[in-house]
Amino acid sequence: MVRQESLQEPAEPGGDERGPGVAGEVRVSRRRWVVLLLFSSYSLCNAFQWIQYGSISNVFMRFYGVSAFAIDWLSMSYMLTYIPLLFPVAWLLDRRGLRLIALTGSALNALGAWVKLGSLRPPLFPVTVLGQVICSLAQVFILGMPSCIASVWFGSREVSTACSIAVFGNQSRVTSLQSKLKILKLGIALGFLVPPVLVPNVENVEKLAYHISIMFFMTAGVATALFILVVIVFKEKPPYPPSQAQALIQLRPAVEYSYVQSILRLLRNTSFVLLMVTYGLNTGCFYSLSTLLNRMVIHHYPGEEVNAGRIGLTLVLSGMAGALISGLWLDRTKTYKQTTLVVYIMSLVGMIVYTFTLSLGHLWVVFVTAGVLGFFMTGYLPLGFEFAAELTYPESEGTSSGLLNVSAQIFGIAFTISQGQIMDRYGTKAGNLFLCSFLLLGTIMTAFIKADLRRQQANVESERTRLQGSSQITDYGLVACNPNPINSHSCSLAHTQRK
Template structure:
């Protein structure tokens, strides 16, 4: 694709034109090329001259490739637990051993998040993306060698490799969105990136039982497992090749004022250690860190124990339990997209986050007290509503964190949010599982409801200081850090005005 520059000085804005490979731009009805109109729409009105920004069509390819390899990583996480009864019989291990094939994702993330975010900040987006996609591909191929009853340790090792890949994946949605997308599309892009991971979980609920049906013949089961593993490895390899081919570090000219300001600062000003200190000194972020962990940890716990809760009240309904899980995830995907689009149009970060938190709390209460009514249709409806709001909250948390912590790294703030979610997820799963076993599912769910109420209070206390939005609007000045010291840097954008932000 060939990109040529077209400068229009309109109210102090420097606009750019995006053209196709033949060098032609598509005119619109008012004589202004459509890409230029898109650029104007992506730029929020500012006060005074602004730095040059531009949107590149490559951003959609980068987002698509990231979303797809994130999808495969999530699929590899859930593919064992949804076939737990089959894998316990095939490998001759306990349910706890199979559970660890999923739990290892959460356990690995917590200690590795700091080196992963350090790598993202110091080596850049492309290197981190290649590691995530590459490790995901490697883990998938190791699994292909584990389709024998005596090779459970091999499949566990492969899952550990995939869990390492996850560390370089979960924190990237907000980073990819900020680096490549304009101000009026960044939240939608972040939601789309999160959506890929959720869609992988949905496919993980749906596809493995089809590929590996229950059979008493070990050879047939081994063959079916091999088909699933080799298919996953082939897709992972294709996506790794695409990542190498299309994933660039950053566009030559940034897509927003907030990114332009960051890239305009000297690199030596940036310190990863100081960035972490700044985040933990940021009281609104600390409140969000805890409230996000409570909400997402509750979702992880409900998802993990859903089968146990359903079969407690509806004996022999394992298939419908899986379908309810699928309904929960798909409804959550829809919620994520709607919340992302809403944020891009309104920029009401705190209000939307608080409302979705309250609705999730109400949904959890309704789910808790209708679970034992003896009507699976009601469980489908309440489970879908719960997934819609709880999963829709995920991109809200990412984007709200970026706003209140700017100019700190999006990858670092997102990584800390995910670490908080993993910690609360492990604690809540253990506690809710114990309460469900010793008493009943209602006791475990009430435990989560109590914690979610605490999360509502913490969210209400967050001061909504939209730093990134203010920079994009040109209505504030801010001390900003640089881009990472060793991060691959494209040629610096030209500055169309001597006025500094």
């Protein structure tokens, strides 16, 4: 069912964990960076397609002759399709592994991009909706993978940073690790930056259709190339487990896995339930803010579509820096609860500052405040994935991350619709204060999460058992050298003489 790699694949000799331990040989594979980079790239492409309409919503409203709410639904389709499909896809991830999920996600991403090319005339808005829905199906096969890739391919000292990289391919989401991180959340960043440049707000509809076609053709070409690379390069798992925790999972007896029972166990975990809600609140705010950013900026700064995209770019690029720093920090300190709480508090502060500076009339101020907000709000996302993996070990990371994302999609839809309606009736400040109130609630709830780091404890216990086993072997060797305890010093003397 799961395709094994050749055991001759080179592994890094200086891996973060090696040795015979209780779980067998442990080492990290060089291929892990290729797998991570490839996943991040097609995740980037999918994230670009999520936000490519919202970043120039006023242009698409005029081209297709539809309302702002209709364009908002192109973004919210990503959130809506995820909710009912999480459980079937997570079941496939647990049963069939990473490769099948990667192939399906990248294929749907390419197919959706090609379908959009059939919507280059104003009456064909339903076709572009169909293409976007297909792309939204692809992201269901993407969002549950970061924690799984990090856990299956990376050692315990790299897993948090690897998860940060994988997450930020979709958001974009010492050493080579830092350079690869910058690929990830770049997807959303490019979704803010590129569409306003490729699709200027021109009056002539034919010229507008031509510019839109360029963007759609480029996206389809990249998505297709990435699908081909996934078919050729993407592997199921490395020949050796990269950490003691992963080795223990692989050595567990093969029993029938009950996905329903796993979900029920997770929902009985109070700390995880609190994290699921708080993650949904924070990420839902980010989804709403990203979807409505163009409307906010154009309302206060008419004609600044390009700068609105650049503000979105700033929001995401600063989040990349926040994710990198938080991932490296967690790998070194393992302070999941403290780091998550601090980042949540600063997300609230950043949102308050952004709310009251948006209407000051100075674009440079908006750039600065959006950067501060993005550093913490989007930098929080990988923290949630890794904190959940710690709280729920040895449950499947696909299950825990899937539940986090369902929470995010539900809150994202609710916040986007509600904030859009509040903005239409009461203005952008009221809409942003609406988000601030829920970030405050999330901060309070985060303080009540118990830091039960089960995965770290498993690694510590495995290492302790391995060291105890090594100590017993050493003791046995001393006894074998001279079984007479009275003259045991002769063993040390003989060893010294041999030197």
